[in-house]
Amino acid sequence: MTAPLPEVASRKYDLTFARWVRDNVEGGDKMNMCMQCGTCSGSCPIGPEMDNGPRKTFMMVRAGMREEVLSSSTLWNCTSCYRCTVRCPRGIKVTAIIQGLAQVAAKEGYAPKGENASFANAFWWSASTFGKTDERLVPTLYYFSAGFMEGIRKSLDNLKIAINMLKAGRMHIGMPHTIKDKKGLKAILAKAAEIEKAKG
């Protein structure tokens, strides 16, 4: 991310937003190619969990609805499965744009404080500590972030899934798996933080 978002009179409808996205978000230069066919939103496995979905998000960017785009759950619920990118008939990097917008939103202080943040924190903790996400620790951390009783309740809700995953060999018992070169991972992350800092 280079340029910060410009200060404008209205953040609700900002005609320069589409232009800014085009110049500053990865893949944003192709966003104009969108013909609103909706293949992305139709393909999205998380679609029902999103408030807008990628198609509508693009339309809102064009309409300059800066605030609504940046505070939308669409940016945070994306699991990066890349189905939208693969299927887009116009060759738009949908996932990259959604992630790019999420970065802008985080920087501008639009990142959600609630469940999305808790999950992201849990995910990031596991990924940065072990180099992998642990299928037991990430949900546990996420469930209990809302308080002890809430954690117990959510865990019990998903007990059946956990047992089935165990039976199917999708969940293991023992120490978390880690990558071989944890030191290297630490170095990569440190370098990334350094670059990000240098950019401001």
Added chain:
Amino acid sequence: MSEFERKPCVYLCEGCGIKDALDIDDLERVATMEMGVPEAKRSDSFCAGDGYETLKKDMESGDVNQAIIVGCSPRVMAEQFRELPGQVIRANIREQVVWTQPPNDEDTQMMAADNIRMAAAQAQNSEPPQAYWDAASSLKLLVVGGGVSGLSAAREASKTGCEVVLVEKSDALGGWAAKWSKTIPGAAPYTGLQENGIADLIKEVEEDKNITVHTNTIIGQTEGMPGKFTTQLVNGKGDSWDVFGSIIVATGWREMDTAKLEHLGYGKSDDIVTDIQFEQRLADGNIPKTAAIIINPDKEIQPFSSGVSTKVAIKQALQIMQADPDAMVYVIYEELRAHGTAESFYREAQEAGVVFQKGEVKSVDGDLTVTVHDDLLGANIPMTGLDVVVITTGMIPNSTNIDIEAAEKGEDQLKDDIRPNLPLITINGEEPEAASDDDDGDVMPGGPILNLQYRQGPHIPVLANGFADSHYICFPYETRRTGIYTCGPVRRPMTIAEAKEDAQGAVLKAIQAMRMSNQAEAVHPRVGDLSYPEFGLNICTKCRRCTVECPFGAIDEDPETDYPVLNPSRCRRCGTCMGACPVSTISFKNYNPQMVSEMISAVEIPDEFDEKPRILVMACENDAIPALDMAGINRRQINKYMRVIPVRCLGSVTLLWVKTALEKGYDGIMLMGCKSGDDYQCHFVKGSAMAQERMSKVGETLQSMMMEEERVAVTEIAISDTRKIADTLNSFGETIEGLGLNPFKM
């Protein structure tokens, strides 16, 4: 029709499966013994080989001057038979009989025999047509309008060696294009902007020795007919007269009335402009930083949405982006009509960064705030911070002349118009009323362009939204005034590239019309036909139905006697006048009321105890007959009681024939013509509509004769309706069998 000595001969073709399905000896007996044709010859093929040689020898030696060829449809092998001297009459027993009926059946044999009876009757009541004149006529072309279409037309005609006079009402050539910079791409890869090349085109025309250019000139009046159009050219200095073979009207388009755009903010700010005004800014290099271009915002004020508006919007957006890559352009649309190659152009604009926003414009304020109801977001979006708002407007066809200055030059002439009730060009600032005639569609305000001295009025007929009428599918350039062709945006909205192409088409048609008229032959669709309507003035009642109903204005009234007077080369030989004539006194040499009545009577009507009904089908030879032939080629079974008579146009069907048929004992009558209405497919524009109008009145007559209205039906058949035509005839046959036999049967 007495001087012509008939020497008929029947040529019975036995090929193409005819011999296997029919008793040829019986057919020969019908032709010779019953119908009295002196001779009948047989061969396996009369279209080629020995059979053809025999036929050719007979006709060239003069032994035979009427060849009745019994075999295939008149639509096939026409080229071979056209070369023969004398008259060729065809009896269709292949497509219509052998291929649609079961072989070696009693009814099949009867149908073939009846087709021969009809052909023999046709021979007895017709003769070869003679040309109406042999004097050479003008081969000079008049092009009205000096814009892209007119210049291209003049240039294309000149390239063929044709002498051209180009008339332009303003003081300079080039039209709209001369004021503009870049244009919509007209050549592969259809993505980039192109130079419009108008300067080169003007130079080519000015240097062309075949082309005479008159600027500051309008047409005072035009009289005559193809090959002999006498036209008055009016300018400030003096008038001149010239004779032309045909005329191309390339008067283009004008701007929409901007007062209609006020509710879209037009006039509230200097930066709310039409696309035409914006085009000027682009030509001047005045490039905005942020722009909104609204495509065809209001269906109320402009009912037609053309692809041209969309392409212009894309072009202007792209032009801004190319001049300033940091600019921001929004194109707001409800319908984006970027069809065909314009898709590539549209993508190019998207890639350049133009934002296309679908929505309805709710309001445009003086501070350039555009409020759009976005259909995809379901919300009203205010757009602020724009430098310019461009509203695309439609192309209003110049099918009338609205130029006041030019009008004053021709004032005296125009006042002497032969139909003074039609409005003339605006004079002394008075707003003219639209010249509207229910039959001729809406004419735009203004005076006539050619000021035709025709009985049907001075205007070129228009269809919808003031665009010049044309047969969209088959004859796009033809107007309803023979020899006068339109091209360019006066016909429909067009881009520069399309207009250039259109000019080529119109030029070819115009040259064809001049040459055909020069040989006294008909132009489209009966190309090469020498026949023409003759009026039996001894019983003419001066009812004027022929002069009024002619779709092409070919018949005038004699100013002194009031009798009809034909302008032969305006005539397209459809016979609509013949169908109109209440006393059946209009006839062609080879097509007349008497002939068809005799053909109807020639059919053998079985008596009522046989319980075999007869259904008369009078089918338009342009679309219904080919469809019927195709049904035969596809071997579709068709009702065995039908007897088909091809007619030139449904408009030529007279009520006399219907009456004759009912008296003779036919049980049902079906008329098959082309589609009528605004999207008509009738080759003679109004023939089909006219027939429906006339036949709508038959019902009452039938009722008064205690007969069912359903016995006479009119249907519309397109050339591709091969399945429908079979189904229609079969179900009509069932209806008639349900009604029972004609009570007047002998």
